[in-house]
Amino acid sequence: MEPNTILNKEAKELLNAQTHIWNHVLSFLNSMALKCAIQLGIPDAIHKHGKPMTLIELADSLSVHPDKAPCLRQLMRLLVHSNFFSTTGDLPNIDGEQRQILARKCQEAKDLAPNGSSERSSPSGEEEEEEAFGLTLCSQLLLKDHPFSQTPFALLEMDPSITDPSHNLGEWFRTTEHESPFHMAQGKNIYERMPSVSIFNELFNRTMSYDSRLVSSLLVTSNEFKGLIEGLESIVDIGGGDGTMAKAIAEAYPNLKCIVFDLPHVVDGLQGNGTNLSYVAGDMFEMVPRAHAVLIKWAFHNWSDDHCIKALQRCKEAIPSKEKGGKVMIIEMR
Numbered sequence: 001m002e003p004n005t006i007l008n009k010e011a012k013e014l015l016n017a018q019t020h021i022w023n024h025v026l027s028f029l030n031s032m033a034l035k036c037a038i039q040l041g042i043p044d045a046i047h048k049h050g051k052p053m054t055l056i057e058l059a060d061s062l063s064v065h066p067d068k069a070p071c072l073r074q075l076m077r078l079l080v081h082s083n084f085f086s087t088t089g090d091l092p093n094i095d096g097e098q099r100q101i102l103a104r105k106c107q108e109a110k111d112l113a114p115n116g117s118s119e120r121s122s123p124s125g126e127e128e129e130e131e132a133f134g135l136t137l138c139s140q141l142l143l144k145d146h147p148f149s150q151t152p153f154a155l156l157e158m159d160p161s162i163t164d165p166s167h168n169l170g171e172w173f174r175t176t177e178h179e180s181p182f183h184m185a186q187g188k189n190i191y192e193r194m195p196s197v198s199i200f201n202e203l204f205n206r207t208m209s210y211d212s213r214l215v216s217s218l219l220v221t222s223n224e225f226k227g228l229i230e231g232l233e234s235i236v237d238i239g240g241g242d243g244t245m246a247k248a249i250a251e252a253y254p255n256l257k258c259i260v261f262d263l264p265h266v267v268d269g270l271q272g273n274g275t276n277l278s279y280v281a282g283d284m285f286e287m288v289p290r291a292h293a294v295l296i297k298w299a300f301h302n303w304s305d306d307h308c309i310k311a312l313q314r315c316k317e318a319i320p321s322k323e324k325g326g327k328v329m330i331i332e333m334r
């Protein structure tokens with residue numbers, strides 16, 4: 001092998017390693033860019049427009065200051081790269097002078113537009129920007145009114161109360177008393193904290209409900225699920241939240257008795273359907289309502305192995321033995 005080749009390979013590997021580190025260090029910007037798109041309402045603005053939007057139209061409809069239009073373009077480029085938006089035109093690099101032109105065009109469009117709308121006829125005689133940003137399936141799932149909207153999930157997981165504790169992960173490893181970095185930061189685990197922060201509680205339950213809508217729409221009528229619940233008289237959804245999943249099951253299988261079991265602050269005040277859906281409040285580490293099967297969807301997600309073993313033991317006590325048809329169904333995080 002040529003010495004030069006060896007040197008090139010090493011140099012390449014070195015640069016790749018450095019790039020790898022940089023990508024990891026900066027990957028939080030992907031999350032924050034997505035959060036910003038949600039905060040600005042970009043998916044809904046494009047959806048409302050009914051067709052892909054040029055940058056100028058977008059900046060105008062979002063009330064982004066014209067000086068910030070070049071930054072909005074960078075944001076959109078990043079989000080196109082991450083497959084959140086499509087683009088009809090090329091996305092060429094723009095230099096300093098082009099940036100100024102873009103900011104000027106946005107300002108002109110804004111000045112000319114009647115009552116602040118983005119409608120304008122090429123104000124400076126220059127060619128209109130060709131690139132226009134459209135929705136992809138991923139950004140459709142971020143629309144506020146989409147039945148499977150992932151916006152609550154995104155806002156929940158990127159809430160500072162969830163992200164801040166991870167800055168102290170190293171410190172957490174050196175302590176014994178805290179079960180999680182969240183616990184170390186707040187002095188409580190997420191479920192103990194929830195009842196006292198109603199906005200967070202509401203966002204959390206909404207997040208889970210939207211996820212259950214999506215999962216239940218795919219799962220409940222599948223042949224695999226039908227096979228699993230065949231012959232069962234009752235099922236209890238452990239940590240079943242607001243009951244979105246159990247409701248879907250109860251509707252699809254009117255002869256199956258469905259129980260939603262969750263902590264009091266989640267299920268208190270929720271009403272069953274008077275026939276095959278009911279709510280029970282309690283603690284899965286103490287006692288689980290009796291049923292022929294237990295369904296566990298994301299319910300063990302925030303708990304230690306010891307906690308999960310304890311809750312599983314309670315679940316086993318609540319159902320008939322396997323020989324008599326008892327079943328534990330676990331639908332965990334993908």
Ligand SMILES: C[S@@+](CC[C@H](N)C(=O)[O-])C[C@H]1O[C@@H](n2cnc3c(N)ncnc32)[C@H](O)[C@@H]1O
Pocket residue numbers: 191208209211212238239240241242245261262263266282283284285296297298299300301
């Ligand atoms: C991640 S959420 C999952 C909710 C629902 N299964 C879903 O997938 O949409 C976890 C649920 O477990 C509940 N939970 C936490 N600790 C519990 C306990 N000790 N007993 C019963 N439910 C509990 C929470 O209140 C929350 O609704």
